[in-house]
Amino acid sequence: MSILNKFRGKSLWMLHYCTGCGAIEMPPVMTSRYDMERFGIIPMATPRQADILLITGYLAVKTLKRVIRTYEQMHSPKWVVGFGACTVNGGMYWDSYATIKKLELYLPVDLYIAGCMPRPEAIMDAFIELRKGISSGKYEGWKKYIENYDWYKKNQAKLFDVKKWSVNYE
Amino acid sequence: MSDFITRLKNITGLNIHKEKLYQASLKVDKEKIRKTLLDLKKEGFLQFTTLTCIDWIEEKTFQLVYHLWHREEKLHLKVKIDIDRDAPIVETVSDIYIVAQTYEREVKEMFGVDFKGNKRLIPFILEDWNEIPPMRRDFNTREYVKDMYETEDRTEEIFKPRWKKYD
Ligand code: SF4
Numbered sequence: 267m268s269i270l271n272k273f274r275g276k277s278l279w280m281l282h283y284c285t286g287c288g289a290i291e292m293p294p295v296m297t298s299r300y301d302m303e304r305f306g307i308i309p310m311a312t313p314r315q316a317d318i319l320l321i322t323g324y325l326a327v328k329t330l331k332r333v334i335r336t337y338e339q340m341h342s343p344k345w346v347v348g349f350g351a352c353t354v355n356g357g358m359y360w361d362s363y364a365t366i367k368k369l370e371l372y373l374p375v376d377l378y379i380a381g382c383m384p385r386p387e388a389i390m391d392a393f394i395e396l397r398k399g400i401s402s403g404k405y406e407g408w409k410k411y412i413e414n415y416d417w418y419k420k421n422q423a424k425l426f427d428v429k430k431w432s433v434n435y436e
Numbered sequence: 437m438s439d440f441i442t443r444l445k446n447i448t449g450l451n452i453h454k455e456k457l458y459q460a461s462l463k464v465d466k467e468k469i470r471k472t473l474l475d476l477k478k479e480g481f482l483q484f485t486t487l488t489c490i491d492w493i494e495e496k497t498f499q500l501v502y503h504l505w506h507r508e509e510k511l512h513l514k515v516k517i518d519i520d521r522d523a524p525i526v527e528t529v530s531d532i533y534i535v536a537q538t539y540e541r542e543v544k545e546m547f548g549v550d551f552k553g554n555k556r557l558i559p560f561i562l563e564d565w566n567e568i569p570p571m572r573r574d575f576n577t578r579e580y581v582k583d584m585y586e587t588e589d590r591t592e593e594i595f596k597p598r599w600k601k602y603d
Pocket of ligand 1: 286
């Protein structure tokens with residue numbers, strides 16, 4: 267297992283779910299200015315082929331549904347990175363009726379990046395930390411999600427009907 | 437600009453106040469809103485910019501503000517009506533300006549104002565919403581947040597995310 271982890275940490279495909287304003291810091295990180303490809307991390311367009319789910323900012327209950335669905339489509343092993351104060355405790359939307367406050371109640375967040383919004387340096391730093399952690403087998407949120415599926419589903423069910431997934435695209 | 441407003445006043449008989457260089461406003465009765473907008477559209481206010489609602493809870497009214505824009509004269513005109521807060525119902529203008537359909541849908545969802553004659557007044561953004569419309573001032577956001585979302589750390593921690601420590 268450890269040898270697998272070692273290689274996993276060297277090649278990561280990231281799905282960035284850009285819901286919040288912090289997403290604006292991602293283009294410099296991905297492109298030539300900061301160039302995260304140096305660290306073996308590349309953006310991926312589909313959940314089924316991705317390893318990291320990066321959630322950049324606030325999530326309304328409505329988007330949370332989509333994020334959970336996306337997360338459940340991803341193959342294990344997978345990691346969730348919460349990006350920005352909004353995923354930590356609601357940030358400046360702490361008293362908004364529409365957004366969730368603590369992402370860790372609904373998805374197993376492996377790493378938080380604090381800041382509103384975090385600068386590219388902080389994001390790079392988090393990626394390096396994530397790489398190290400994955401190589402050493404430290405991050406295993408996806409296992410926790412499977413083991414404590416009921417607990418997560420119970421928290422999600424408080425906000426919406428998890429069985430119905432009512433999606434209104436009109 | 438002032439010439440245009442004077443001309444407009446003469447033609448439509450409306451009591452338009454000039455507010456700023458490119459802004460004017462006008463208050464009409466709730467019953468006259470359709471006629472007023474029809475008249476103004478004929479005078480060249482072809483763009484319906486937006487529809488907003490203000491909750492004057494102390495006066496028990498909702499104020500609806502219809503924002504129109506005249507491209508040639510560069511005039512932003514705000515047409516205001518007051519409606520009863522307890523029976524918030526008003527006639528639609530979505531057949532005069534088709535875009536108003538969506539704005540009315542939004543005001544209906546956020547304030548609970550009903551628009552008679554709007555053909556597409558179905559739910560808009562909110563999903564699974566069982567409370568009173570959230571933009572009404574008597575909706576207590578803090579209470580709702582406290583009930584709905586947890587902000588305190590739980591004792592039965594399942595999985596604690598990591599933080600990077602800087603020494
Ligand atoms: S943490 Fe700040 S920058 Fe990020 S989504 Fe929230 S408000 Fe926007």
